[in-house]
Amino acid sequence: MRKRAPVTHALFDMDGVLLDTEIIYTRVTQQIVGRYGKTFDWSIKSNMIGRRAEESSRYLVDALELPISPEDYLRERDELMKREFPSCLELPGAQRLVTHLDRHDIPIAVASSSSRELFEIKTRNHPWFSMFDAVVTGDDPEIERGKPAPDIFLHAAKLIDATPSTTLVFEDAPSGLAAALAAGMRTVVVPDPNMDLSRYDGAELILESLLKFSPRDFGLPAI
Numbered sequence: 001m002r003k004r005a006p007v008t009h010a011l012f013d014m015d016g017v018l019l020d021t022e023i024i025y026t027r028v029t030q031q032i033v034g035r036y037g038k039t040f041d042w043s044i045k046s047n048m049i050g051r052r053a054e055e056s057s058r059y060l061v062d063a064l065e066l067p068i069s070p071e072d073y074l075r076e077r078d079e080l081m082k083r084e085f086p087s088c089l090e091l092p093g094a095q096r097l098v099t100h101l102d103r104h105d106i107p108i109a110v111a112s113s114s115s116r117e118l119f120e121i122k123t124r125n126h127p128w129f130s131m132f133d134a135v136v137t138g139d140d141p142e143i144e145r146g147k148p149a150p151d152i153f154l155h156a157a158k159l160i161d162a163t164p165s166t167t168l169v170f171e172d173a174p175s176g177l178a179a180a181l182a183a184g185m186r187t188v189v190v191p192d193p194n195m196d197l198s199r200y201d202g203a204e205l206i207l208e209s210l211l212k213f214s215p216r217d218f219g220l221p222a223i
Helices: 022-036 053-063 070-087 094-103 116-122 127-131 151-159 174-182
Strands: 009-012 108-112 134-137 167-171 186-189
Touching (some): 022 070, 053 070, 070 116, 094 108, 116 134, 134 151, 151 174, 174 186
Parallel strands (some): 167 186
16 A cells, blocks of 8 residues: 555445445335336446435336336335334444444544435434434435535534545545545455455455454555
8 A cells, every 4th residue: 555644534434334235225115116027236336326316216116117206205114214223233344343433532424315204213312322423314405416425524524624635535435435536535445245346446455354454554644
């Protein structure tokens, strides 16, 4: 790893990075599309992950040629997911890393394409999210464009007084990586095992789990 200025701030995507919600998205979506004899697999999901709900739902309906509108799909999906999200689990190393950065006064924020309503439901049983200095969701009125545009990361950085070049982003989605790179930020990705790693060109580091992250490699206090 080439020598760079130490990281001073950190931004986290939520789904697939901090919380294990992707399994719920997959299960609920398959329940809906299965009624039409369709299969929701990674050839479809890999192009949806990390994007705003409206954009990903349009892609799904077109890709699978579903006889419903994107709006109808989202309405049903959200109602089903609201019942399941309170039971979602944290991903390995997530709370440990967030707690470590908070303990050492490293400003941190969430930058998630999820809506604020779903964010609140997902984190209901995870009080450690109170350690974040700011939370930005995809329906924030300040965010004109969703990932892969850099808007959400730039706004989150502004809220915690971060300089992009010394800000580290944790992502799992190719669209999130593209957004972070467009924002001029350093990026660590923790992809789903089903994702094609060739889609993460430009990431500074690819990890199997946040448990593998070494803060000292980025100029942060060692765990």
